[in-house]
Amino acid sequence: MKVTPLDAPLGARITGLDFRDTPDEALAAEIRTVIHEHQVAIFPNQTFNAKQQLAFTLALGPVRKRKLPDDYVVPASSSDTPGIAYVSNIRDANGEPTGVIPDGEMWFHHDTCYTDAPDKFTMLCALAIPKTGGNTMWCNMYQAWETMSEDLKQTIRGKKALSVYDYATIEKPDLDNLENIEKAWQPCVVTHPQTGREALFVNRLMTCQLEGLTIAESAAILDPIFDHAEQRQFVYEHEWTIGDFIIWDNLAVTHARTHFELGDDRRLRRSKVSGDSLVA
Ligand SMILES: [Fe+2]
Structure with missing residues (x-):
C-alpha cells in the first residue's frame, strides 16, 4: 500500500490494493489509520462489485443501512442489500431515478448528522461520470475550526446545534414542518474519538438553529461560519474517474x-460505516 498525500488541504491517493479481496483486520486497521490521518482516502482503479464493496465496508466497521425517503422505490436491479445504495441520475423506463440524490x-x-449517531x-x-461537473468537494473541518477568530469560536463553543434534513440539496429544510422530519442536536464542535482533534461540526445544508436562539438569530451567527469554513483554502475538489x-x-x-447536467449520466455506488453519538 503506497500512500501519496495530495497537494491539497486534505486527502491522499493510495495505490497497491485491490478490494476484490476483502482486507484482513490488520489491513483494515491500516486503512482506517490512513483515513483518519488524511480525512479523505482515494483508491483509484478499483473494479470490485457491490458484494465485494459490502464485504470491504464490513471489514472497516458496522455497515450503515441505506436510508431513503418514504416514497422512494428501490429499483429491483439496483441492489440486493440495504448496505449498498446508488447515487444516480440515470432514469429507468418510467423516467424514475435509479438511485438517491440524483441531480x-x-x-x-x-x-x-440529523441522527443521534452520524456515519463514521x-x-x-x-x-x-458526467462529461462536466458533478465533482465532489470536501472541506477540512479541523482547519476550518482552528482558523476561526477567537470571537467567532466563542459564539458556538460548548453549544449544540440542530441539524435537520428533508432531502432538499441546495436549500434549508422547511422549518415550519419539523415534526415530520428527522433531526438531532449535535455539538457545534466535536472531539474526534480517534484523532483527539477538535473539528467544526455545523454545515450549511442541515444545521438550522443554535440552542437558546431563534432561527434568525442562529443564521446571523452560523452563516459567517459557513462562509469561513467553505473557503477554497480548506477545500479539495475531486474530478472523478471511473473506478475511483x-x-x-x-x-x-x-x-x-x-x-452537472440532467442527462449527463452519473452513478456512484455508496456504502457507509455507522458511527456513535458525538463528544463535544
Ligand atoms: Fe452526503
Missing part, C-alpha cells in the same frame, strides 16, 4: 457536489 449541485453537509465513514465508487473509490471521515470533513 445537480448539493451544499456542504455531514452525512446523517462514507465511501463511493465511481461507475459512471473514495472513503472519507465524516466527523472531520463536510462534502458537497458541483452542478
Whole structure:
C-alpha cells in the first residue's frame, strides 16, 4: 500500500490494493489509520462489485443501512442489500431515478448528522461520470475550526446545534414542518474519538438553529461560519474517474457536489460505516 498525500488541504491517493479481496483486520486497521490521518482516502482503479464493496465496508466497521425517503422505490436491479445504495441520475423506463440524490449541485453537509449517531465513514465508487461537473468537494473541518477568530469560536463553543434534513440539496429544510422530519442536536464542535482533534461540526445544508436562539438569530451567527469554513483554502475538489473509490471521515470533513447536467449520466455506488453519538 503506497500512500501519496495530495497537494491539497486534505486527502491522499493510495495505490497497491485491490478490494476484490476483502482486507484482513490488520489491513483494515491500516486503512482506517490512513483515513483518519488524511480525512479523505482515494483508491483509484478499483473494479470490485457491490458484494465485494459490502464485504470491504464490513471489514472497516458496522455497515450503515441505506436510508431513503418514504416514497422512494428501490429499483429491483439496483441492489440486493440495504448496505449498498446508488447515487444516480440515470432514469429507468418510467423516467424514475435509479438511485438517491440524483441531480445537480448539493451544499456542504455531514452525512446523517440529523441522527443521534452520524456515519463514521462514507465511501463511493465511481461507475459512471458526467462529461462536466458533478465533482465532489470536501472541506477540512479541523482547519476550518482552528482558523476561526477567537470571537467567532466563542459564539458556538460548548453549544449544540440542530441539524435537520428533508432531502432538499441546495436549500434549508422547511422549518415550519419539523415534526415530520428527522433531526438531532449535535455539538457545534466535536472531539474526534480517534484523532483527539477538535473539528467544526455545523454545515450549511442541515444545521438550522443554535440552542437558546431563534432561527434568525442562529443564521446571523452560523452563516459567517459557513462562509469561513467553505473557503477554497480548506477545500479539495475531486474530478472523478471511473473506478475511483473514495472513503472519507465524516466527523472531520463536510462534502458537497458541483452542478452537472440532467442527462449527463452519473452513478456512484455508496456504502457507509455507522458511527456513535458525538463528544463535544
Ligand atoms: Fe452526503
